[in-house]
Amino acid sequence: xxxxxxxxxxxxxxxxxxxxxxxxxxxxxxxxxxxxxxxxxxxxxxxxxxxxxxxxxxxxxxxxxxxxxxxxxxxxxxxxxxxxxxxxxxxxxxxxxxxxxxxxxxxxxxxxxxxxxxxxxxxxxxxxxxxxxxxxxxxxxxxxxxxxxxxxxxxxxxxxxxxxxxxxxxxxxxxxxxxxxxxxxxxxxxxxxxxxxxxxxxxxxxxxxxxxxxxxxxxxxxxxxxxxxxxxxxxxxxxxxxxxxxxxxxxxxxxxxxxxxxxxxxxxxxxxxxxxxxxxxxxxxxxxxxxxxxxxxxxxxxxxxxxxxxxxxxxxxxxxxxxxxxxxxxxxxxxxxxxxxxxxxxxxxxxxxxxxxxxxxxxxxxxxxxxxxxxxxxxxxxxxxxxxxxxxxxxxxxxxxxxxxxxxxxxxxxxxxxxxxxxxxxxxxxxxxxxxxxxxxxxxxxxxxxxxx
Numbered sequence: 226x227x228x229x230x231x232x233x234x235x236x237x238x239x240x241x242x243x244x245x246x247x248x249x250x251x252x253x254x255x256x257x258x259x260x261x262x263x264x265x266x267x268x269x270x271x272x273x274x275x276x277x278x279x280x281x282x283x284x285x286x287x288x289x290x291x292x293x294x295x296x297x298x299x300x301x302x303x304x305x306x307x308x309x310x311x312x313x314x315x316x317x318x319x320x321x322x323x324x325x326x327x328x329x330x331x332x333x334x335x336x337x338x339x340x341x342x343x344x345x346x347x348x349x350x351x352x353x354x355x356x357x358x359x360x361x362x363x364x365x366x367x368x369x370x371x372x373x374x375x376x377x378x379x380x381x382x383x384x385x386x387x388x389x390x391x392x393x394x395x396x397x398x399x400x401x402x403x404x405x406x407x408x409x410x411x412x413x414x415x416x417x418x419x420x421x422x423x424x425x426x427x428x429x430x431x432x433x434x435x436x437x438x439x440x441x442x443x444x445x446x447x448x449x450x451x452x453x454x455x456x457x458x459x460x461x462x463x464x465x466x467x468x469x470x471x472x473x474x475x476x477x478x479x480x481x482x483x484x485x486x487x488x489x490x491x492x493x494x495x496x497x498x499x500x501x502x503x504x505x506x507x508x509x510x511x512x513x514x515x516x517x518x519x520x521x522x523x524x525x526x527x528x529x530x531x532x533x534x535x536x537x538x539x540x541x542x543x544x545x546x547x548x549x550x551x552x553x554x555x556x557x558x559x560x561x562x563x564x565x566x567x568x569x570x571x572x573x574x575x576x577x578x579x580x581x582x583x584x585x586x587x588x589x590x591x592x593x594x595x596x597x598x599x600x601x602x603x604x605x606x607x608x609x610x611x612x613x614x615x616x617x618x619x620x621x622x623x624x625x626x627x628x629x630x631x632x633x634x635x636x637x638x639x640x641x642x643x644x645x646x647x648x649x650x651x652x653x654x655x656x657x658x659x660x661x662x663x664x665x666x667x668x669x670x671x672x673x674x675x676x677x678x
Contacts, residue, residue: 229308229309230308230309231306231307231309231324231473231476231477232307232473233304233472233473233476235300235304237304237469238299238300238465238469239291239464239465239469240290240291240296241288241289241290241291242288242289242461242462242464243287243461243464243467243503244284244285244286244287244289244457244461245460245461245464245502245503246284246285246571247286247287248503249506249574249575250506251578253570253574254532254574256542256543256544257532257542257543259539259540259542262543262674262676267279267283269542270282270542272443273439273442273449273450274449274450275347275348275350275351276351277347278347281461282456282457282458283457291343292343292346295346298342298372298375299339299342299465301332302330302331302332302338303339303465303469304469305326305327305328305330305331305466305469306326306330307324307325307327307473307474307634308325308326308327308637309322309323309324310323310324310325310598310601312602313597313598313601313602313618313621315601317618317621317622317625318625319622319625320625320628320630320631321620321621321624321630321631321632322479322630322631322632322633323621323633323634323635324479324632324633324634324635325617325635325636325637326466326469326470326634326635327604328466328637328638328639329606329607329610329638329640331368332371333367333368333398334364334639334640334642334643335368335493335607335638335639336466336492336496336636336638337364337365337367337368337453337492337639338368338371339462339463339466339496340368340453340458340492341365341371341372341373341451341453342371342372342375343462344369344451344459344462345369345372345375345378345451346372346376348376348378348451349376349378352447353378353447353448354379354447354448355378355381355446355449356378356379356448356449356451357380357381357383357438357439357441357442357448357449357450357451358380358383358438358450358451358453359382359383359384359385359409359431359434359437360384360385360388360434361384361434361489361562361563361564361565362392362560362562362644363384363388363396363399363643364395364562364607364609364639365453366384366395366399366404366406367395367398367399367402369382369404369453370399370401370402370404371398371402374402379403380399380402380403380404381404381438381441382399382405382406382407382438383408383409383411383434383437383438384396384406384408384409384434385408385409385431385434386409386410386427386428387428387557388429389406389408389429390408391559391646392643392644394642395643408429409429409434409437410427410433410434411437413437413441414436414437414440415440416433416437416440416537417433417437419538420537427554429554430553430554430555430566431489431565431566432534432535432536432537432551432553432565432566432567433536433537435452435535435536435537435541436537436538436540439538439541440538440540453492454489454492454565454569455491455492455535455544455568456569457569457570459490459492460491460495460496460499460569460571461496462496463492463493463495463496463497464495464499464500465496466497466636467496467499467501468500470497470500470634471500471501474634480632481501481632481634482511482513482631483512483513483514483617483620483631483632483633483634484497484498484514484515484633484635485514485515485516485517485613485616485620485634485635486515486516486517486613486635486636486638487516487517487518487560487609487610487611487613487636488516488524488525488563488568488583489518489560489563489565489609490565490568490569491516491568491571491572492569493636494516494572494636495569497636498512498514498581501514502514502580502581505580514580514582515581515582515583515616515620516572516581516582516583517583517584517612517615517616518586518612519555519560519563519585519587519588519591519612520585520588520658520659520661521564521587521588521659521660522549522555522558522563522564522566523549523661524549524565524566524567524568525547525568525572525573525576525583525585526583526584527549527585527661527666528547528549528566528567528568529547529548529670530547530573530577531545531546531548531673531676532545532546532673532674533546533548533550533551533566533673533674534674536551537552539551543674543676544570545570545574546567546568546569546570546573547567547573547576547577548566548568548673549666549669549670550566550666550668550669550670550672550673551567551669551672551673552668552669552672553662553665553666554665556662558588558659559588559608559644559647559656560588560591560608560609560611562607563609563612566669584616586612586615586616587658587659588659589651589658591608591612591615592647592648592651593651594615594617594618595608595610595611595614595615595641595648596648596651596652597618598611598614604637605640605641605645605648606637607638607639607640607641607644608644608647609638609639610636610637610638610639610640611641613635613638
């Protein structure tokens, strides 16, 4: 059997990020000021982000240099391997070739440090001494804690309460890297107190945690806010994943037919596919791009493409995105990083242009795929990542039925070492498949802002 690992050397680490905004032909709907409804300006973002990141957010420059200080830290684990899942192929009896990009090898165990390091660097350059953020499953919080530790910045994390309780070791990682972690909703902010007054047992949501983190930011000295997904600059930082994947596939003469990633806010999927979407936009490729998400929080598959707030307390700029409504609280599924009501505007835009597809799965189906992967390839994936694996297996079985040789590539966005309690529940047949919460989403959608476009 030939070597399954396609590796790049340190010198091949991408030196620039790819900015897809340079190549989208139609105007992208702008972020709107929550008060005036007019396009948001750089000054509107200035209270929460350093100007360097605001400039990246709106930039139309195709290639943006990665600072040497950022490259130095990224090189601790990058470039990451692209691996052929031969044992999975054999188990499935499929003629398809299955590859996965292993982002779990980062110190924090996921793709998230790719942008955390960059954001910590730019905040440090701006003289910021304290950063607040939110986290769902804890992957983003641990990544930012890892990054701020390197740059000597205080890190405060509002962690969705249900994940705070389900995933204590993610919390432990953040503490090791000197972050302070609070369960959200909390009694520390007006937003948290208002939510708890209405529902003392509220499990929390990413929208609520964002509200708390932003309120903390604007009421504290020398503090900025950091977001792990959704925004343009975050997706751009993640393109190191896709750029490496492209180079690795080219080195073995492979062209992908299908590329797959899980979607919460959209950063790992976008960073993985955007360098390939460039080819599709220029009619150089016919790749199918499939975003996967939970049936309990089906933002891309069932959310309308509308302007909405990014948080529950309605403090963020309005973003045009696929949304389930800012007040929607998803059920407490174990894929905590996929429990967000909205989707990245750039991903939402290209979904609306029919450049990508989306599918949703119940958590038992996702865990079934995760266990199959673990028992064939040896790696235990994060619950979020298992949604991408589910889709990859489905596509490989379809190729088997059709007798077609397909090349399927998915982003293995993180490991599941701190999610083993959820595997215990699955193996004990204790996981609940939450039905699509149609009534709750319809109620939430009634609260969408009335924006005349």
